Structures are given as C-alpha cells and as structure tokens.
Amino acid sequence: xxxxxQYNRTEQPNWCPGCGDFGILAGVKKALxxxxxxxxxxxxxxxxxxxxxxxxxxxxxGFVGLHGRELAxxxxxxLANPKLKVLVFSGDGAGYSEGGNHFIHxxxxxxDLTYIVHNNSVxxxxxxxxxxxxxxxxxxxxxxxGSTEKPxxxxxxxxSAGATFVARAYAMNLKELVEIIKxxxxxxxxxxxxxxxxxxxxxxxxxFYNERVYYLDQSHDKSNKLKALEKALDVKESIALGVFxxxxx
Amino acid sequence: MLRVGGEAxxxxxxxxxxxxxxxxxxxxxxxASKDYASQIRGGHNYHTVRISKQPxxxxxxxxxxxxxxxxxxxxxxxxxVAKVGIILIDEKIxxxxxxxxxxxxxxxxxxxxxxxxxxxxxxxxxxxxxCLGIEFSVLDSVIADYFQDKPSLIKKITxxxxxxxxAIPAIKTSLSALSIDKSPAGKLxxxxxxxxxxxxxxxxxxxxxxKAGLTFLAQYPMTPATGILHHLAKEAATNQxxxxxxxxxxIAAINFAVGASIAGARAMTATSGGGFALMVETxxxxxMAEVPLVIIEGQRxxxxxxxxxxxxxxxxxxxLSAAPGDFPRVVIAxxxxxxxxxxxxxxxxxxEKYQLPAMVLVDKHLCESFQxxxxxxxxxxxxxxYAQRINIIEKIGNKELNEDKIYRRYADGNLKRHLxxxxxxxxxxxxxxxxxxxxxxxxxKITKRMNERRMGxxxxxxxxxxxxxxxxxxxxxxxxxxxxxxxxxxxxxxxxLNEEGKKTNFLPIKFxxxxxxxxxxxLEKAKPEKKRLVLVEANYSAQLGSLIREKTGIDxxxxxxRYDGKVFxxxxxxxxxxxxx
Numbered sequence: 001x002x003x004x005x006q007y008n009r010t011e012q013p014n015w016c017p018g019c020g021d022f023g024i025l026a027g028v029k030k031a032l033x034x035x036x037x038x039x040x041x042x043x044x045x046x047x048x049x050x051x052x053x054x055x056x057x058x059x060x061x062g063f064v065g066l067h068g069r070e071l072a073x074x075x076x077x078x079l080a081n082p083k084l085k086v087l088v089f090s091g092d093g094a095g096y097s098e099g100g101n102h103f104i105h106x107x108x109x110x111x112d113l114t115y116i117v118h119n120n121s122v123x124x125x126x127x128x129x130x131x132x133x134x135x136x137x138x139x140x141x142x143x144x145x146g147s148t149e150k151p152x153x154x155x156x157x158x159x160s161a162g163a164t165f166v167a168r169a170y171a172m173n174l175k176e177l178v179e180i181i182k183x184x185x186x187x188x189x190x191x192x193x194x195x196x197x198x199x200x201x202x203x204x205x206x207x208f209y210n211e212r213v214y215y216l217d218q219s220h221d222k223s224n225k226l227k228a229l230e231k232a233l234d235v236k237e238s239i240a241l242g243v244f245x246x247x248x249x
Numbered sequence: 250m251l252r253v254g255g256e257a258x259x260x261x262x263x264x265x266x267x268x269x270x271x272x273x274x275x276x277x278x279x280x281a282s283k284d285y286a287s288q289i290r291g292g293h294n295y296h297t298v299r300i301s302k303q304p305x306x307x308x309x310x311x312x313x314x315x316x317x318x319x320x321x322x323x324x325x326x327x328x329x330v331a332k333v334g335i336i337l338i339d340e341k342i343x344x345x346x347x348x349x350x351x352x353x354x355x356x357x358x359x360x361x362x363x364x365x366x367x368x369x370x371x372x373x374x375x376x377x378x379x380c381l382g383i384e385f386s387v388l389d390s391v392i393a394d395y396f397q398d399k400p401s402l403i404k405k406i407t408x409x410x411x412x413x414x415x416a417i418p419a420i421k422t423s424l425s426a427l428s429i430d431k432s433p434a435g436k437l438x439x440x441x442x443x444x445x446x447x448x449x450x451x452x453x454x455x456x457x458x459x460k461a462g463l464t465f466l467a468q469y470p471m472t473p474a475t476g477i478l479h480h481l482a483k484e485a486a487t488n489q490x491x492x493x494x495x496x497x498x499x500i501a502a503i504n505f506a507v508g509a510s511i512a513g514a515r516a517m518t519a520t521s522g523g524g525f526a527l528m529v530e531t532x533x534x535x536x537m538a539e540v541p542l543v544i545i546e547g548q549r550x551x552x553x554x555x556x557x558x559x560x561x562x563x564x565x566x567x568x569l570s571a572a573p574g575d576f577p578r579v580v581i582a583x584x585x586x587x588x589x590x591x592x593x594x595x596x597x598x599x600x601e602k603y604q605l606p607a608m609v610l611v612d613k614h615l616c617e618s619f620q621x622x623x624x625x626x627x628x629x630x631x632x633x634x635y636a637q638r639i640n641i642i643e644k645i646g647n648k649e650l651n652e653d654k655i656y657r658r659y660a661d662g663n664l665k666r667h668l669x670x671x672x673x674x675x676x677x678x679x680x681x682x683x684x685x686x687x688x689x690x691x692x693x694k695i696t697k698r699m700n701e702r703r704m705g706x707x708x709x710x711x712x713x714x715x716x717x718x719x720x721x722x723x724x725x726x727x728x729x730x731x732x733x734x735x736x737x738x739x740x741x742x743x744x745x746l747n748e749e750g751k752k753t754n755f756l757p758i759k760f761x762x763x764x765x766x767x768x769x770x771x772l773e774k775a776k777p778e779k780k781r782l783v784l785v786e787a788n789y790s791a792q793l794g795s796l797i798r799e800k801t802g803i804d805x806x807x808x809x810x811r812y813d814g815k816v817f818x819x820x821x822x823x824x825x826x827x828x829x830x
Binding site for chain 2: 009010011038039040041043044045048053055056059060061062063064065066069072073074075076077078079080081083084101102104105
C-alpha cells in the first residue's frame with residue numbers, strides 16, 4: 001500500500017498562511033495515495049505562478065516550466081510515455097489567460113490527463129492584478145476603477161470545447177476535493193477540475209466562498225451535456241461544485 | 250536546364266517532377282528548385298530543373314528550354330534562355346517580335362480535340378520531350394509511375410502529352426547544342442511518386458531524424474519547413490514507434506516536444522523564423538532545465554510574414570541570441586541536401602549527449618530544392634549508434650539520491666538524466682534556477698555554479714566537432730566565406746575561376762554555435778598580403794560577417810550580399826567575384 005509519507009519531502013511550502021494552495025496540495029497527495037499510485041508513476045507538470053511551485057513540495061516526478069504552457073508539456077509527456085499518470089497544474093492567469101489557446105485545444109484533443117486549475121481570480125505572485133476569472137467591476141492594482149471585462153466561464157468553455165470530464169471543486173473542502181480529483185485521475189481522457197481557492201493576500205478570503213458554494217446533488221445528470229452546460233452557465237451568487245459533466249465511456 | 254512557368258494550380262510542380270524523373274531514368278543527376286508565390290491559384294510560379302552527368306548543387310542563369318505556359322513566364326524568363334535554346338509558348342500569346350527560339354503549341358486545338366481542360370502542363374511536357382529527342386515511351390512510363398495513386402489521371406495526362414509530342418513536327422537542327430543522352434540507363438523504376446534518391450532538403454532532414462531514432466515530432470505548418478511534417482506524418486502511418494502531432498501553435502509544438510523529451514522520446518520540432526520567434530521562451534527553458542531537443546529552423550525572408558515562399562538567411566543572429574539569459578545551444582547550418590541529413594543526425598546526438606536544444610538552421614532554398622543523392626553513400630565524419638541511449642541513468646545508487654530519495658541530476662559533473670517512471674528515484678525539472686535535485690533556489694553560489702555547469706557544455710562540444718576545412722586549393726588569392734545553401738553555387742563558381750587561373754578557395758562555416766576556434770587560424774592564414782577574403786550571404790546586414798568579427802576580430806571587407814528573396818546562382822557569384830577582381 002502506498003503511504004502519504006512517500007509523497008512528503010523535507011522542503012516545506014512558502015505559500016502565505018491560509019492560502020488555498022495548501023488545500024490543493026493536500027488533496028492531490030491524498031487522492032494519489034487512495035488510488036494507490038507510487039510517486040514514480042506520477043508526473044506533475046506546472047508553469048509559473050504561486051500554484052506552480054506545487055511540484056517542488058511534493059515528492060513525485062515534476063516539471064516546472066513556463067507560464068501558460070503547462071498543458072502543452074503535459075500532453076507531450078503523456079504521448080511519449082502513456083504509462084505515467086500525468087497531472088497538469090495551472091492557475092486562472094496561466095491557464096485561462098496566457099494558456100487559453102492550449103486549454104481549448106487540449107479539451108478537443110482529449111489526451112488522457114488531469115488538468116487542475118488553481119482558480120483564485122487574481123494574479124497572486126505578481127502581487128494582485130485582475131485575472132480572467134475576476135468578476136466585472138473588481139478593483140485591483142491593475143484595475144483601480146474596477147475591471148471592465150467579463151469573467152471567463154471555464155466550465156462552459158471546457159464542455160463546449162469537447163472535454164469529457166468537467167468539474168469544479170473548492171480548495172478548503174478537502175474531503176470533496178479528494179473525491180473529485182480521484183474521479184478525474186481515473187477518468188480516461190482530459191479531465192478538467194477548476195478548483196476555487198482563496199487568496200488571503202490579494203483576493204477573496206475563505207468566507208467569500210464558504211457563503212456561496214453548494215454541491216450538485218443526485219438530481220444533476222452529469223451525462224447530459226446540455227444540462228451540464230446549462231448548469232455551468234448558471235452563474236449566480238451561489239456557486240455549484242461537483243462533477244458537471246462526464247462523458248459515458 | 251529546363252524551366253517551366255505558369256500560374257499556381259496548373260501543375261507546374263508535376264511537370265518539373267516528371268521531367269526530373271525522366272532525366273533520372275536517362276542516367277542524369279538532377280538539381281531542381283522552385284520559385285512560387287504564396288497563393289494556391291494564380292500568380293507566377295516557376296520550377297527549374299538542371300540536369301548533368303556530374304552531380305550539380307545549384308542553379309545557373311542560362312535556361313536551355315523554357316516552357317512558358319503563360320505570357321508572364323515568357324516576359325520574365327525569355328532573356329534567360331540561351332541563343333540556341335527553345336521557348337515553348339501557347340499560340341494565344343501574341344508575340345511582339347520574331348524570335349527564332351520560339352515554338353508555338355496549338356493548345357486550344359488540342360483541348361478541343363480531347364475535350365479536356367487544364368492539360369497545358371502535359372501538352373508542353375510532351376512537346377519538350379520531342380524537342381529534346383527523347384522517346385515518348387520514357388515519358389509514358391514515368392507518367393504511369395508518377396500518377397500511380399491516381400489511375401484516372403494517367404490516361405488523361407498521357408493522351409495530352411502525346412498530342413503535345415506530336416505537335417512538334419521534327420527536332421530542330423538549331424537545337425543540337427542541347428545534346429542529351431537519350432538511352433535509359435538501366436531499368437530504374439521511379440516507383441511511387443518520387444524515387445528515394447531524388448530528395449528535397451526537407452526529406453533529407455526527415456530521413457536524418459528517423460535514422461537518428463526520432464520518436465516524436467510536434468510541428469505547426471509553416472513554409473518552408475512544412476515538407477518535414479508531411480514526410481513524417483506519412484511515415485507515422487506505418488511506423489509504430491513514431492508519434493507526429495500538429496498542435497494549435499508553435500508555442501504548443503515546442504512545449505509538446507519538451508514534454509515528450511523528458512518522458513524519454515527523441516523529440517523534434519520544425520518551423521520557420523516566424524514560428525521560431527513564438528518558440529523562443531521554451532528554447533531557453535530547454536537550455537535551463539537541460540532537456541534534449543532538436544529544432545529545425547527553415548529561414549525565409551522576414552521580418553513578420555516577409556516573403557513566405559522565397560529564400561533568405563536573415564535569422565542567424567536571431568537564433569544565436571534568442572531567449573533571455575545565457576544558456577548553451579547548438580546551431581548547425583548545413584550547406585546542402587546531404588549535409589541536411591548528416592547534420593540532423595548530429596543534432597540528435599549532441600542534444601541527447603549534452604541535454605540541450607540543438608538547432609539545424611536551413612533555408613527555403615535548401616528545404617524545398619530537389620537533388621539526386623543517395624544518403625547512404627555519404628561518408629559520415631562521426632559514428633554513433635543511435636539504437637543506444639546516452640547519458641540516461643537506469644540504476645540509481647544511494648549516493649546519487651538525496652535524503653528524500655530525489656535524484657541528484659544536476660550534481661557537479663553529472664550529465665546523466667533520469668526518465669520519469671524509474672522506481673529508484675524521482676526528479677523535478679525546473680525552469681527556475683535550481684539546486685542539484687532541481688529544487689527552486691535563489692542562492693547566489695549555487696546560481697553561479699549552475700551557470701558554469703550549463704555553459705561549460707559548449708567547450709566539451711567544441712572538442713568533438715570536425716575541424717572546418719577549406720574547399721579548393723590550399724593557397725589562393727581569394728577565399729570565399731559563406732554558409733548554408735550558397736555552398737553549391739559557390740563551389741561551381743570557384744571551380745570556374747580556378748579553371749581560368751584565378752586561384753580561389755572556399756571556407757563554409759557550418760557550426761555557428763559553438764563557434765570553432767580553427768576558423769580564426771584559417772582566416773589569418775588566408776589573409777596576408779594581397780589575398781582577399783570575400784563574404785557571401787543572403788541577408789542585408791552580413792550576419793555571418795559580424796559573427797566572424799565577434800569571434801575572431803577579423804573584419805571581412807568584401808561582401809556579396811543579396812536580400813531580395815532570390816537564390817544565388819553560379820553566375821551571380823562568378824560575376825560578382827570577377828567585379829571584385
């Protein structure tokens with residue numbers, strides 16, 4: 001049996017105390033242990049951003065490359081060695097802004113990997129600018145009068161671009177996060193998991209999300225693409241979590 | 250030399266291919282180049298086929314037979330046709346003056362008789378064959394081979410060619426200068442499409458990559474490198490070991506290739522200057538993270554879109570300095586189609602051994618010209634068994650692991666990389682500055698050491714490159730210095746000058762990075778007294794000249810430069826050298 005300590009290393013994360021990245025790191029480790037995957041069977045690919053340091057703080061194979069190019073590297077790894085379990089990490093800046101083109105095409109290409117996007121609606125490592133998922137009107141260092149741009153809808157985009165597994169999780173709900181990551185890793189094809197996370201320094205505190213999130217219940221038919229898209233486009237004050245869409249295999 | 254010109258979509262390329270195959274069948278060596286517009290229909294396109302009993306590697310100025318399928322071709326190229334040459338034209342072209350070289354083809358009559366359209370290439374080809382005194386059966390068999398995959402076309406093309414053949418009453422006596430050996434040399438089967446020994450530079454690169462054990466290509470289409478993607482996509486259909494991906498853009502292409510390489514593939518990407526401009530950030534990443542990667546850069550005149558289908562050598566300084574920071578890179582510029590093959594193989598060897606990006610820098614003239622060449626006949630200047638992997642660790646001992654059992658790949662003096670999946674250790678590649686296990690650091694001592702580790706590879710590579718050599722006489726009044734696809738034209742011009750008693754030799758520069766110290770020694774020896782150094786390059790700013798000056802302190806005074814998208818012909822170089830004296 002694989003144990004959690006196999007994934008631990010001496011160096012400790014230097015994220016801000018209370019950062020959602022801690023939750024995602026814990027969730028990924030736990031999911032891989034529960035799936036009984038050894039660290040050497042796993043390849044973690046990331047880019048640049050606070051999130052991107054995750055492979056440095058987890059004992060598994062890793063590649064920390066460039067901002068926004070995570071998916072392109074991850075797909076190359078998987079094509080060259082299909083035996084590896086490839087987990088690609090990105091952020092709302094890297095993945096939806098700089099790497100937006102790669103995101104769309106990875107969805108339709110469908111190479112078997114798990115794509116986890118740390119979505120905190122802000123550029124954190126550059127000390128707080130609005131990102132593609134910041135809400136309209138959001139005031140930041142680069143939008144002092146409020147952002148005029150509409151936020152991207154990553155789930156609706158992924159579903160319409162052809163992704164076969166599309167989910168949203170929340171970094172501070174470890175139990176559910178682990179379940180969703182496990183399903184994503186087991187899914188054959190590209191699995192997109194948008195993970196909401198607080199940025200305690202520059203964006204939303206945990207309370208913001210705690211008040212708004214709820215989980216999709218049994219009544220949601222995740223095999224129905226149109227229903228999934230409808231749910232993804234239903235952006236209100238409350239935020240749905242769970243698996244929105246999974247194509248039957 | 251035969252030239253065929255007309256609009257895009259008229260089968261100009263097929264006509265040139267078929268003529269080339271006929272020449273090969275008759276035992277000739279062929280060099281064929283093409284000049285075309287960046288459009289699929291219309292415009293002015295021309296292909297030039299030079300045949301000789303001796304290998305030829307360049308274009309010349311004089312055309313022996315011109316197939317002018319339209320007026321533009323006649324207007325632009327008739328002055329290049331020899332006095333005793335032939336010009337075939339369509340009867341509908343109105344002639345402004347009488348020209349003994351012109352033979353009129355009744356195209357409209359033939360089209361009406363056959364109730365066919367779009368057959369000018371076949372009709373003209375048939376007529377040209379007749380003019381050259383070649384048996385129709387030779388053309389007939391080549392057409393059957395060439396259109397093997399499209400049997401419906403064989404009859405149409407053959408019938409049209411026969412009409413063109415019959416339209417020429419008899420061979421003109423004035424054409425005796427065009428003596429051609431008409432007996433087929435043995436039973437050469439041209440096979441499906443083009444025979445394996447009639448190749449473009451792109452084909453040679455693809456074959457070199459395959460010979461070097463290529464298992465992964467990611468490429469976004471861009472002229473002039475697209476032929477590599479076509480060649481390898483076709484190969485991948487039957488080669489289980491080869492993966493070919495056409496991703497969403499060039500940035501994805503190089504990152505796919507990096508990902509594949511770290512997972513164990515022998516990986517390559519290919520593009521042109523514009524596409525490489527998009528790849529630049531990842532070029533540096535491959536240097537930083539020490540990832541083996543082969544990049545093919547096919548130059549065309551830039552900047553921006555430039556002249557998409559023409560040739561040039563304007564990217565040398567760009568590729569040598571592309572990407573922020575210092576990192577080791579290999580840049581090799583082959584001079585002909587044979588070298589495109591051998592240097593692509595060398596790039597794979599150096600990339601894998603030293604774990605860095607290795608670039609083969611070519612240009613449109615090299616990528617898309619054809620030459621009859623047997624790649625297996627080339628004498629290699631280094632030997633490597635590509636079935637083996639170099640510098641990959643399999644058994645990882647305790648000493649090679651840190652306390653967390655992470656592989657100390659970047660430990661001092663260690664060049665062996667690790668492939669993910671190895672149960673004896675894990676490893677993290679980093680685009681950030683890192684310590685010996687690839688962990689992100691900001692320590693200045695480690696940063697300094699890592700820079701020295703990476704850049705130190707260049708000296709090691711230098712030590713195993715073949716020394717540069719002068720071509721031609723050891724002592725000469727003029728030494729030509731050049732690079733890339735100018736080689737063929739320079740050698741022929743040089744031979745002509747030597748025959749005339751003007752002692753000339755030639756130093757091709759193949760290794761741009763690392764730059765070889767021997768270049769300085771050779772140039773210093775060539776320089777004294779009244780001897781001349783002449784630089785030949787296809788760019789405005791004499792980029793090789795400035796590289797030579799940077800590396801050797803030698804300023805080459807005489808420069809023959811062209812930056813008009815055209816190829817240096819033998820005559821261009823000969824005439825310019827004569828002007829210099």
